[in-house]
Amino acid sequence: MDKLISDFSLGLFFWQTILFIGLLFLLRYFAWKPILNAIKEREEGILNSLESAKNARKEMQNLTADNERILKEARNDREELLKEARTMREKMIDEAKGEAQVEANNLIAKAKESIETEKQAAIADLKKQVADLSIGIAEKLVKEELASKDKQVKLIETMLKDVKLN
């Protein structure tokens, strides 16, 4: 202890303290603060980058999920549309078939009707022609039958006989 005290030099202590404090303050403002700030900024930068990378990844995952969802939806939509179209087509076909049937039936009915009318007309015509022909024949026959008086009387007698019988 005695040696320590005798070794102690006030001048050295004085200069050491002054120089050290001066060094401390100069280094503090011109070296440590910029260095520590730079390190801190860099560390924060790294943290932020990591964070943003994480966020980006998450976002990308979300996007992928979204894409998939949209795709799925689109596929569903397409299927639905196709289904709808199919039903619509079937419905339309059905409707058209029905309509066609009705139309055809109508046409057939009309045709039948006109055929009937034509037939009736033809029959009537035929009847008329047959009647005319018959009358012509009958006329000719009558003319021939009734050419002599005897024959006329005989006929009247026959006819009267027939009437009696009726």
Added chain:
Amino acid sequence: MAFNFSLNAQHETEHATEHEVVVQHEEKSLKETIKENIQHHLKDSHDFVFFSDSETGKHYGFSLPVILWDDGLKLFSSSKFHHGESLAEVDGNFYKLYHNKIYKVDTEGTINYDEQHHPTNAKPLDFSITKGVFSIIILAAFMLWFFIGIAKSYVKNNGVPKGAAGFMEPIILYIRDEIAIPNIGEKHHARYMSYLLTVFFFVWFFNLIGLTPLGINVTGNIAITFGLAIITFLITQFTANANYWKHIFWMPGVPVPMKIILAPIELLGVIIKPFALMIRLYANISAGHIVLMSLIGLMFVFHNWLGSSLTFFLAFAISLIELLVALLQAYIFTMLSALYFGFAVEEHDDH
């Protein structure tokens, strides 16, 4: 390292040439000279001598300014002392350099002693730019240049450490993440970072410089370690919160009689802490220098191939260990300072 060491050995050789002459006459004298050399090396001096040749009495080095306060400022070159061989006469006063201390003497240069062989002459206030002060100025300038350069490189390289910054950054980060934050806490550590970094590099660099053959012993000087420890002490006291003082004077959570007993113990602890800090660094570095120099001295004591080469390797091994000690002591000083700051700003909820 080996280079430094060989230089160191060479430095000693210079002394050895002086001893070898003596060796033939008197063995004891060599040991005495080695002892004196070590003692001389450990102390601060008023001139910067790299080595001396005792045969011709020549000292290789340069003089430093002497600043005395003795009824007015006295400023003169240390060359006036001629390495303690002559008296310096300034403004009619005579000063003598005796064991690296300046005493006011009469024209004859008489030194009076008391019973313990301590000089009783008047000692003027000595604010000389000694070897230690000179080294501090040089190292402070170097540290300013070096670390401001690093700071600038960070700005220039957009926060990317390059060159020296790349080497220093892990150390700075270690001090922040392994010393400051665990001991002081995330919240308060930033306030103390400047001091911790400065003290770490200051002590480490001076410990390393002490291992070079320049023969500078700064961190092994009690005035320096006292200066550092007192700054740690003052910072601790001035940044302490109410909690710290409460734990010293009125320890919470113990019975009143215990509080009264604990107060002086705690108060003593406050002073012991920086005292231990001061002694630890001083003792470690001084011891390292003494051991290393003694081993180097032993080479010349043995003065034969076997003993000298053995001690050479021993000295080599010790200087490797000293390299580690240089870093370790800087670390311990910083670490303990951080620990004390941690006590000062500790926040207890309750006990």
